[in-house]
Amino acid sequence: MKFHPQEKLAMNLALLRVGIDDTDSKEGMCTTYVGAVAIDRLKAQGIKLEGYPKLIRLNPNWKLKTRGNCSVAFEVRISEHQVPLVKDVVLGAVNELAELHHETTNPGVVFYQGQKIPAKLKAFSKKVVRGVATIEEAETMAREIGAEVHKFKLGRGIIGALAAIGNTLEHDWTFELIAYRIPKNWGTSRKIFAASVIEMNSKTTPNTFDNLDPSTGEIRITPHTPCPILYGIRGESAEIAIKAHRLVKALEPIERVVIYKTNQGTDEHLRRARIAEARPNWSVIVDGKVCREPRVIPGGHVIFQICDETGKIDCAAYEPTRRFRDVVKKLTVGDKVRAYGGIKEKPELPLTINLEKIAVLGLAPVLKKINPLCQRCGKRMESEGRGKGYSCKRCGIRLSAKAAKIVAVPREIEPGFFEVPPRARRHLAKPLIRAKPVEREY
Numbered sequence: 183m184k185f186h187p188q189e190k191l192a193m194n195l196a197l198l199r200v201g202i203d204d205t206d207s208k209e210g211m212c213t214t215y216v217g218a219v220a221i222d223r224l225k226a227q228g229i230k231l232e233g234y235p236k237l238i239r240l241n242p243n244w245k246l247k248t249r250g251n252c253s254v255a256f257e258v259r260i261s262e263h264q265v266p267l268v269k270d271v272v273l274g275a276v277n278e279l280a281e282l283h284h285e286t287t288n289p290g291v292v293f294y295q296g297q298k299i300p301a302k303l304k305a306f307s308k309k310v311v312r313g314v315a316t317i318e319e320a321e322t323m324a325r326e327i328g329a330e331v332h333k334f335k336l337g338r339g340i341i342g343a344l345a346a347i348g349n350t351l352e353h354d355w356t357f358e359l360i361a362y363r364i365p366k367n368w369g370t371s372r373k374i375f376a377a378s379v380i381e382m383n384s385k386t387t388p389n390t391f392d393n394l395d396p397s398t399g400e401i402r403i404t405p406h407t408p409c410p411i412l413y414g415i416r417g418e419s420a421e422i423a424i425k426a427h428r429l430v431k432a433l434e435p436i437e438r439v440v441i442y443k444t445n446q447g448t449d450e451h452l453r454r455a456r457i458a459e460a461r462p463n464w465s466v467i468v469d470g471k472v473c474r475e476p477r478v479i480p481g482g483h484v485i486f487q488i489c490d491e492t493g494k495i496d497c498a499a500y501e502p503t504r505r506f507r508d509v510v511k512k513l514t515v516g517d518k519v520r521a522y523g524g525i526k527e528k529p530e531l532p533l534t535i536n537l538e539k540i541a542v543l544g545l546a547p548v549l550k551k552i553n554p555l556c557q558r559c560g561k562r563m564e565s566e567g568r569g570k571g572y573s574c575k576r577c578g579i580r581l582s583a584k585a586a587k588i589v590a591v592p593r594e595i596e597p598g599f600f601e602v603p604p605r606a607r608r609h610l611a612k613p614l615i616r617a618k619p620v621e622r623e624y
């Protein structure tokens with residue numbers, strides 16, 4: 183039987199929102215899988231979700247983050263007597279699947295029954311994506327809005343669980359279809375027909391993205407961790423993700439498939455800032471002028487410094503960003519840039535923006551002094567030494583140091599946007615392929 187939403191309200195159905203976080207470890211599991219199992223178990227009980235479940239990526243700079251730092255949330259509309267059943271299923275899935283034996287895995291589950299997401303919960307959610315929130319703040323927020331929290335061990339996951347419920351994905355969002363492996367195959371190498379991924383990519387880009395790394399041809403839809411994911415396809419809509427999924431040939435069984443609506447690829451983590459405002463754990467967009475030449479440091483990382491009227495900050499293109507470093511190396515003092523990236527908390531180092539992308543807004547002229555030509559024979563004259571002028575060895579003509587010519591050196595870089603390759607991209611970072619034309623203007 184189908185009811186109009188108004189009728190559902192009239193029938194006194196409860197809208198129960200569920201958030202889950204911090205169930206994985208470096209050795210395995212993935213909160214998206216715990217969510218997927220809970221969702222499928224609810225479906226088996228005849229309980230369907232309202233809309234898509236959400237996969238919310240949290241602050242990528244925070245030192246206490248989980249591996250991929252993702253949390254999940256979903257909503258079910260049920261009659262009041264089914265509420266305990268839903269809670270049992272969700273808590274049961276976390277208890278059974280979370281890496282509880284791992285010291286750093288501290289799951290949290292939040293249930294919230296409310297027709298609307300309160301403004302302060304939305305603000306809390308933004309804070310968890312862009313900054314840092316404590317377990318105490320999450321508990322206070324839960325108490326204020328009347329949400330029910332379940333802490334496993336330290337229960338740090340309640341922060342992300344609450345943030346996932348509170349993220350309404352209003353301004354920008356993408357989808358990710360995730361196909362999971364059967365448990366027997368977890369930790370073994372993933373078997374997928376590479377050519378089918380290449381075909382899928384050519385048939386679905388730019389509406390799917392980050393399937394392949396264009397510089398290396400490496401397949402990016404399969405993770406490299408021992409987690410339950412076989413592959414994940416990111417796209418602009420659920421429909422395109424399904425189309426792409428049908429084109430990919432897995433060479434091993436797929437246990438289940440879930441489509442998440444997500445803040446991945448949206449730049450939600452970034453905030454505009456002037457240099458003096460930048461803080462550790464933030465991800466920022468700052469405009470500045472290059473004030474110290476790029477230099478390569480041990481490990482192959484490229485570091486340069488930018489400044490604005492408020493201060494100076496280092497920018498880094500780390501080794502895994504590969505060719506992006508070659509772009510950055512071509513910058514010189516005086517170039518105007520817009521830097522996008524995260525700032526890790528490293529008290530021993532100056533604040534550094536870990537570049538995700540860069541817009542070169544304007545190039546400084548690079549000038550070079552060259553020796554003048556001999557007016558009689560046309561040959562390039564030779565320098566007599568620093569400040570001593572020039573002479574033509576053939577004709578014997580001499581000119582003062584002032585005769586030097588100043589010429590502009592052609593630059594090897596042009597204004598425009600440059601980004602790290604998919605292999606080095608943060609989950610939250612918006613690929614240039616997603617940027618609408620108006621956002622590409624600068």
Ligand SMILES: [Zn+2]
Nearest residue numbers: 556559574577
């Ligand atoms: Zn001459």
